[in-house]
Amino acid sequence: MRSRNVFSAMMAGVGLAGLMLMAPVTGAAAQEGKAGGTLKLLANAAAGTIDPHINYTLQYFQINYVLYDGLVTFRKTGDKTGFEVVADLAESLPKPEDGGKKYVFKLRKGIKFADGSDLTTADVVASFQRMFKISGPTTGTLYNGIVGADTCLKTPATCTLEGGVVADEAASTVTFNLVAPDPDFLQKISIPHAAILPAEAPLKDSGTAPIPGTGPYMIASYDPNSLLKMVRNPHFKEWSKEAQPAGYPDEIDYSFGLTDEAAVTAVENGQADWMFDPPPADRLAELGTKYAKQVSVHPLTAMWYVPMNTNLAPFNDIRVRQAVNYAIDRAAIVKLFGGSNLAQPSCQILPPDFPSYAPYCPFTANPGEKWSAPDLEKAKALVAASGTAGQEVTIITEDTEVSKSIGVYLQDVLNGLGYKTSIKPISQNIQFTYIQNTNNKVQISISQWFQDYPAPSDFLQVLFSCASFTPGSDASINISGFCDKSIDKKMGEAQAATIADPAKGAQLWTAVDKAVTDAAPVAVLFTPKRVDLISPRLKNFVFSPQFYWIMSQSWVE
């Protein structure tokens, strides 16, 4: 998933190890909790619809994890086990059957939705049908492997997923049949887009009208212009602490409208407990010194990168793409993001501490495992060999401070390589879809990718497979339009090997990572970290690699 307003950054994970790089406020899990009170959260703006099957933003993924449940979920812990999938509404994790093409889930008994109705197998089937009927944003990428999904994607209104999701009410089981084995299936249905909703949920975007869930909280009211109020779900009883623990605060108020600067001041002063948006750059030094005890910094499994259109000049020439990779001073760009304590230079696709990650950087002054310095001579030689110098290039950035700053720097780099470069900042709300659509003829852009689920396929297959490239679509997440049949084949082999032999699968994914990095459809810039600022009264700040801050596990004094 992607960054904030569009795709979310969410979950992006974290470095498996060293999750709490600098976390003076984290990790107090052993403290005695104090139930009650109101948690006050701030965000610049609301993130749109609160329909959990549609919203694809970090902002609401984070709250959907305490409002809704899936059959399985990621463990809600603040260490590396937070990447592990555990049973949630299902009694236990199913074993893959039929060579990895079949999963049978048995539902827990006695679970109720916030409106008091019982959870049944019919709700599970209806929820998966609904995902397709309302054309959920990930149905074509994450859930297209379910039997019947093809038909549902073509004619969503009549979707039945016949043969794909089968309920047995008497046995209280739901069986999922896949077209082909998918080692990441359980992870894919652990995100909020696979939340189980009442069968009566509207077959359209619910917008600002809340849909009952099974989590410890429910939405009491939602006004995107001012406030999202969450209160305790009166029908919630904790059934699994690791999947969905009961929450501490009685109420969670999410207010919208304050600027980042004002939000920082409010949290510093204890008028609010947490802010969603990253603190503005000119407050970082102050936060790192005067308010260090209220700050936590965590590495993410994410990347900032520069997609280059492999089907448009001059980037349809691999030498040009490699030249850009060689020319970029990643240490300088890290400064624009806040410095080396907030980002690490990188030039490969998979982030550090991610499954199948092996350090690799061919585009540096001294190729090896780590980026050290730009190699401008080599970059200029490659451009000269390509004969493309003098061509016009337009960079599309978001209109945010960091994205624009990186764009201005990149413009400088490209001009230095001999191109005539202009830069177009576009509203953050539309830039992500704009750069995906081939009709807009975007040559090069600035973007970010945050993990949806902790598997290499989420970076490599989702972003760079031929299947992820859909010309003319706003949802063509393969922004570079990169399609290499031989690499695609390797991805398939890695996927298949992961089921039979996970270790071999991991090796194959590592090889795919290197192959994609060498082909340079993008220039990876750095791996970011997240800065969380919390109030002095907020205790037990638990940061999950998958969910980020687990708000239900904090309490206020």
Next chain:
Amino acid sequence: MSDQALSDPRRNDAQSSAAVAFPADLKFILIMDNSIGGQVLVRTRRGAEGPWRTAWRKLRADRAAIMAFGVLVLITAASLAAPLYARHVAQTDPFATNLNGEIVIDGQTRQVLEPSTEGLGLGFTPLGPTWDFGPYMLGADNQGRDVAARLLYGGRNSLLIAGAAALICLGLATLLGVVSGFFGGLVDILLSRILDVLWAFPVFLLAISLSIVLITQSIIIGPIEIRSGSLWLPIFIIGIVYVPYVARPIRGHVLSLMQAEFVTAAIGIGASPWRILLYDILPNVITRVIVFVPLILALNMMTESSLSFLSIGVQPPDASWGTIIQDGQGLLYSRPIVALAPGLAIVITVLALNILGDGVRDALDPKSSIRVV
């Protein structure tokens, strides 16, 4: 006096004076335009002070206006000297990033972007003002660029855009207003409705809408192509949006002039419409247009700054005062000078333009009450 004598401002003054027995000490004659309350200077005696000279005398007597004019000259000169300043004083390219730059201040080498070394060591702070007439006099922005040099370059672009857009606006507005008011009938109805439609849009809404639509693509008007990213794009947009606000008062003025005695007289003696337009109407419209110049310049400057601030005006790495304010927005807490300096420049320039505008109005058209928006 004859009708011809009244209507022809080019006529020999001696002939004119012969037609009427004016007092010997009369310097010039004012024929009052009853319809608008403005003065219409038709002719003067030989050696008497002409209307332009009178206006200039009045303007020179207005100390505030002269001071404002002086300030504008200074700002313009400083902006024009931007390349010299960048090369010889700042010794930097104000459009190139300088993220790894260093500078020696008081014998100490300092980074242009200074990392925070205390506490958690988060963030970078651009170099602050040195206040020396040299590199980084006003400090650096978040790309490590010299703010003072960019301020001067920004002034060039802001003044250029405001000036060029004013020319487009006033040229189009004068054309439309005069044609509409002079020819009347269907032409007037058609042009007036077009202006009404434009008028119906709030200025900034129209400007922002046009900018968002046009910013990523070129405009092609016949053989003319305005490429995206070109300064001509904001010039064109800003030049268009204020046209109705100038054209309508001019049309009204023309309609009033058409009722004036000297025009009636010209018609009576059989002067051709084009002659009346060129020799009776336009000379009297031009004074009002001149009054509009500083006001439109000021409005254009603010509009340009607003559009650039919203990223839909001047595009990076080019600078205008609006883009520099935007650059400084993220540094308000740590380096407020980056946003304050261009903000102050805009305030001073717009204030000077407005004061000068008042002076020009008092000199040329003292009874008018021009309000553009």
